[in-house]
Amino acid sequence: MANNMRRSVKIARQNAGNWTGRANQSDERIGGTPPGGGEELSGPQQMTIRQPAFLEGVGLHTGRAVRMAVKPGKPDSGFTFVRTDLAGSPEIKASVENIAQTVRCTTLGRGGEAEVQTVEHLLAALAGLGIDNAVIELNAPEVPVADGSAAAFVALLERAGMAPQQAPRRILSLPEAVWITGKDSHLVALPADTFKVSFVFTNRHPAVGNQYAEFVLEPGNFKREIAPARTIGFMHEIEALQKQGLALGGNLDIAVVVGEEGYLSPPRFPDEIVRHKILDLIGDLAVLGPLHAHIIGLRSGHSLDALLARKIQEVASG
Numbered sequence: 001m002a003n004n005m006r007r008s009v010k011i012a013r014q015n016a017g018n019w020t021g022r023a024n025q026s027d028e029r030i031g032g033t034p035p036g037g038g039e040e041l042s043g044p045q046q047m048t049i050r051q052p053a054f055l056e057g058v059g060l061h062t063g064r065a066v067r068m069a070v071k072p073g074k075p076d077s078g079f080t081f082v083r084t085d086l087a088g089s090p091e092i093k094a095s096v097e098n099i100a101q102t103v104r105c106t107t108l109g110r111g112g113e114a115e116v117q118t119v120e121h122l123l124a125a126l127a128g129l130g131i132d133n134a135v136i137e138l139n140a141p142e143v144p145v146a147d148g149s150a151a152a153f154v155a156l157l158e159r160a161g162m163a164p165q166q167a168p169r170r171i172l173s174l175p176e177a178v179w180i181t182g183k184d185s186h187l188v189a190l191p192a193d194t195f196k197v198s199f200v201f202t203n204r205h206p207a208v209g210n211q212y213a214e215f216v217l218e219p220g221n222f223k224r225e226i227a228p229a230r231t232i233g234f235m236h237e238i239e240a241l242q243k244q245g246l247a248l249g250g251n252l253d254i255a256v257v258v259g260e261e262g263y264l265s266p267p268r269f270p271d272e273i274v275r276h277k278i279l280d281l282i283g284d285l286a287v288l289g290p291l292h293a294h295i296i297g298l299r300s301g302h303s304l305d306a307l308l309a310r311k312i313q314e315v316a317s318g
Ligand SMILES: [Zn+2]
Pocket: 120, 121, 231, 276, 280
């Protein structure tokens, strides 16, 4: 494995400290009640956003126009989607139990009722920036694709600002290794005292090749090193998907598109594709809340991510 493919980036996940947002202490619903009559918490605090932020766009797979509002969330509430276009505005919590589908993207929902599709890049941005609680309102079944990465969501959340909450951050940790093996893919989670991902992406296309990257997550580095990475799209696959009625919101700007001769749109990093695999993994594991583990992925994708999240939830404590 070529050394220049390696990336090792150190990040502190507990403390989203390079943000300047301040809690709105007067808002008890969001900020929570200070324990012990207003004492400061000694450990890391939960984080939400300071004010609502809005983004309009189209869904990648549905091609439907969507307006999204990300709003502050209560302590210990995690990430909750709300389908404002449906009767009664049903809520769908981002949880292991609510992972409904993992074909091409991750869909959350319960028993075929309200669903929300392609949640992974937004959830990665939230988790990658150290946000614990947020409410995401959508007037369509799919999160906007933006530029195919998490960069637009990071910008959106930065505009909203960070708000520490009067509740301690609960970080899951593993007592032992767990793993999932697919047909020709593997995903392992090892006990660790940070959140770290090592990933191997393999590909036979001479212009793409095999890619390896390793990251220890922290907010500043997520924004710079992972958030801008887009997914790979092979021209022949994109055409086939669109014939099936998928990837309808797709175009050459929202993916690293590869044709027979090579890249059809310039990559943002030499190893953009493996960075996007890490982005997807961070988003898919965000249903667990904050986690300390070393995740090692080989050729894995959304389906294995969901199975690993379930295994981690079974054994982890925090
Ligand atoms: Zn993705």
